[in-house]
Amino acid sequence: MSSGRIQIAALLFILLSVAVPISSAGANIDAVRYIIDLDISQNNTAVGRVEIIFNATDAKGLTFLLDNNLSVQTLRLGRESLIFQRFGDTVDVEFKRPVHGTNNLVVEYTGFLDESVDSHSWANLDSDGGFAVYEANWYPNIPGDRATAEIHIKTQPGWTTISNGVLIESNPEKGRFSWFVDTPEIGFSFASGRYREQQDYEKHIPVSCYLQSVQPNCAETLRKSVSFFSRRFGDYSYPKMALVEVGGGLKGGHGDNSLVIMSSDILSSPKFTEFLAHEAAHSWFGGMITANDSKWLTEGFATYAGVMYLENLDSSLARDALGTKRKEYLKVKSTGRDKAILSAKGEYDDVFHATVYSKGALVLHMLRSVVGEETFSQILRDYVEGYRGGSASVADFQALSENVSGMELEWFFDQWLRSTVVPDYYFETAETEFDGSVYTVQAVVGESSTADFKMPVDIIFVTDKGNTSKRVWIDSGAAEVEFQSTSRPVYLEIDREGWILESRRSNNRRVLRYPLSFFGLRLLISNLARSLQPGF
Ligand SMILES: [Zn+2]
Known part of the structure; x- marks a missing residue:
């Protein structure tokens, strides 16, 4: 595999966040549970039936999203057929009278699982397998509204389906799998195909990789990332963690609650560990916490x-x-x-x-x-x-x-x-004095972007015996910093640890002149001058 391909994949790995609510029509609608039945046992064609259980307060209609490759066959509230309007993925449903309390909207639909964003496939179905991430709108969903779910997927015999939540039914001979998600979530994804399972445990939580290629460290790396993030961010909320390998043009990874979908090229790339950790972290940032505005x-x-x-x-x-x-x-x-x-x-x-x-x-x-x-x-x-x-x-x-x-x-x-300004720090001046026993270094650190940029900046002072560091706050102007040492100064450096995103780092180091050399040079010049001027 070429490294160019890996770089492109690394650059553009697609991941998820929340769908942005697109209509106020559902403002007095609260989705409670999705009961999703999807049949992908016939090559290339998906047949779905989804029941959305929702609470309503004087609702005159609701809006859901469904990929425009999937056409709505029937749409009913209870037993009553409803009319709707479609604009791309957006389906606006009009109720015949204001709706209150708990209701069931049933949507039957069929079409292709085929959705690409910026040349990355978000939903795909072929003879080797299928997958869909929730942003592909493979089932009718009310955007931005958390709900629980039952996800029943029927595939060709021999395929395994992995989705969010916990496995309730598993019948590989009939290609029938059911996953229940009992924490309210913003969306649900799945992947189906022929897999070898690699399993590990983080405490009592099963952590599995469903693989087509060889990646011997997958389940262990996944377990370690869940363990690490649990320690650093807080307990893992879900009953399992799974990573599923997919082909079909995903070219990257996708993580949401308890499920990571990753393309084969990433599994074999040097970026695998960082990718996996990123996707696993979406169970916290994207799953447990969704984003309102960014x-x-x-x-x-x-x-x-x-x-x-x-x-x-x-x-x-x-x-x-x-x-x-x-x-x-x-x-x-x-x-x-x-x-x-x-x-x-x-x-x-x-x-x-x-x-x-x-x-x-x-x-x-x-x-x-x-x-x-x-x-x-x-x-x-x-x-x-x-x-x-x-x-x-x-x-x-x-x-x-x-x-x-x-x-x-x-x-x-x-x-x-809220700004695109990036600072550039540099040494305006750096002077060294030596009193015979102690070196004193005085420097002025400036910042050359036009904005009044404020940041704490670490300045490191390196001598021939070691180094010391001071933090200065630079706020719309230059800042002075002073070091003293009995060891000979070598150089000063701005932000050696690389904390700050600077536009340029090539000007971050200033070599310090040795005062002894300076005095030596002055002595040499005065001797030379004396020898050239016979009047003295
Ligand atoms: Zn991501």
Whole structure:
């Protein structure tokens, strides 16, 4: 497999967040449970029957999403047929009279499971298997509304189907599988095909990989990521975790509650571990907590969770991953197409990925630097505990970060989420003096972006015997920093650890002149001058 292919896959891995509610028609509708029956036993054609159980308060209609490759055959409320209007994936249903209490909407539909976004397949069905992620709208769903589900899928004999939640019925001979999801979720995905199962356990929770190719470390890596995230973010809420390998043009991965779907090329790529961790983290960021207003809360967080998992294995892996994300973002920025994270919406393209995923992860890395290690960990745990089972907005996360840290952080979120400005720090001056026993280094650190950029910046002072570090706050101007040492100064460096997303790092180091050399040079010059001037 070419590395180019892997890079493209790495750049554009498609993942999920919440569907954005598209209509107010369902505002007084609350979906309670989906009973999904999907028959994909006939090649290429899906036949579905879905019962949406919902509570209504004086509802005159509702809106659901269904992929436009799937046509509605019948639509009934109880026993009464209803009329509807379709606009692409959006189906507006009109009730004959205002509806109250608990009701059942039954939708029968048929068509192709075939949906692509930015050349990545989100739903596919062929003779080898089939899959659909919930954003492909493979079943009628009321967007943005959490509900439980029964998912019954009928396939060709010999296929196994894996979905969210817990396995209730398994009949491979008849190709019949049922999965129940008893936590209210924003959406449901599935994959079917011929698989070998690799199983492990995280405490009592089964963790399985359903594979077509060879990936001996899959279940172990999946278990370790669930274990790590449980420690760092809070308990895992689901009855199992599964990863399913798929072909069919996914070219990446997809994670939602308790289910990861991953394409074969990723399973065999060097990016496998980070990909897997990212997708597994979506059970927390995307599953347990959905995002109200920005995919940064799901994709940026899952991307940084992937980096945290790598860091737990080997800090150099995390450093490399962060470096790759910085390059990816700056490359898009250099074309002038970058957007502020909170302005990036819509299509999954290279700009969206570089902005929301990669810069999004770097923003969390910087927040960690600003508030400190322990506070950052506490913020993530409090966030998951506070919003588990619900949804959060960026303002919620900011307020929580401010509460936990005791810091006012509006400037941080404004700079990094609502602006495209990236700072560039450099040494305006750096002078060294030596009094015969102690070296004193005084430097002025400037920032050359036009905005009044504020960040804490670590300056490291390296001598021939070791180094020391000081943190200075640079806020709309330059900052002075002073070091003293009895060892000989070698150089100063800005942000050696690479916390800050800077536009340029080539100017971060300043070699310090040795005062002895300077004095020696002055002595040499004065001797030379004396010898050239006979008057003296
Ligand atoms: Zn993702």
